[in-house]
Amino acid sequence: MRILVVEDDPAAARAIAEAISQARHNALAAASAEHARTLLNTEPIDLAIVDLGLPGADGFSLVKRLRHEGRNLPVLILTGRSGIDDRVNALDLGADDYLTKPFEPRELVARCRALLRRANGRSSNLLEIGALRIDLRSGRVRIDNRDIDISRNERIALETLCAKAGSVVEKNELATLLACDGEELSLHAVEACISRLRGKLGNSVSIRALRGIGYRLDESMS
Ligand code: CA
Numbered sequence: 001m002r003i004l005v006v007e008d009d010p011a012a013a014r015a016i017a018e019a020i021s022q023a024r025h026n027a028l029a030a031a032s033a034e035h036a037r038t039l040l041n042t043e044p045i046d047l048a049i050v051d052l053g054l055p056g057a058d059g060f061s062l063v064k065r066l067r068h069e070g071r072n073l074p075v076l077i078l079t080g081r082s083g084i085d086d087r088v089n090a091l092d093l094g095a096d097d098y099l100t101k102p103f104e105p106r107e108l109v110a111r112c113r114a115l116l117r118r119a120n121g122r123s124s125n126l127l128e129i130g131a132l133r134i135d136l137r138s139g140r141v142r143i144d145n146r147d148i149d150i151s152r153n154e155r156i157a158l159e160t161l162c163a164k165a166g167s168v169v170e171k172n173e174l175a176t177l178l179a180c181d182g183e184e185l186s187l188h189a190v191e192a193c194i195s196r197l198r199g200k201l202g203n204s205v206s207i208r209a210l211r212g213i214g215y216r217l218d219e220s221m222s
Pocket of ligand 1: 007008009051053054
């Protein structure tokens with residue numbers, strides 16, 4: 001999944017991005033609310049982690065604006081402010097969760113996982129489609145109770161396709177999600193990754209290519 005980190009302190013932004021990428025998510029950084037809005041308008045983003053104290057417009061006004069525009073992506077506030085008024089305000093303006101600094105990376109990641117789960121209409125960390133089971137916490141992938149060995153990129157692509165099963169995931173979106181050190185993957189490399197994934201998944205699920213658009217994962221009919 002792709003997570004936007006809105007944080008003006010470079011050290012905090014690095015620590016958050018590190019925790020996110022260890023959990024196999026892709027982090028995108030913005031140091032101001034304005035930059036965050038630009039990214040939200042141009043990039044596929046599944047969740048935002050927002051600091052309250054930002055240069056220019058603050059985190060409160062960013063959340064308020066997003067909800068006013070009808071954007072329903074999950075928002076987690078991560079701030080040094082622990083006052084009850086700030087907490088209540090942020091949640092009432094439309095934030096979904098509130099965590100104070102200093103934070104425990106494991107807790108931040110678990111909260112992101114819970115928010116992403118809910119946003120995708122699930123209440124557990126287990127994704128099950130036909131004979132395929134993915135544990136989003138451990139990253140373990142099993143088919144008919146047999147462990148499948150897959151690479152980082154294959155896992156990210158599979159988790160994305162499964163989380164959006166039955167819907168098309170654009171090839172460009174996968175290229176962005178699989179970016180390594182900020183370098184977007186080529187469309188050819190995305191195709192190669194999906195092809196390897198198909199080989200490893202066998203008949204457990206079907207990943208259909210929609211010409212010029214992307215891929216759709218469905219429960220296998222066979
Ligand atoms: Ca700040």
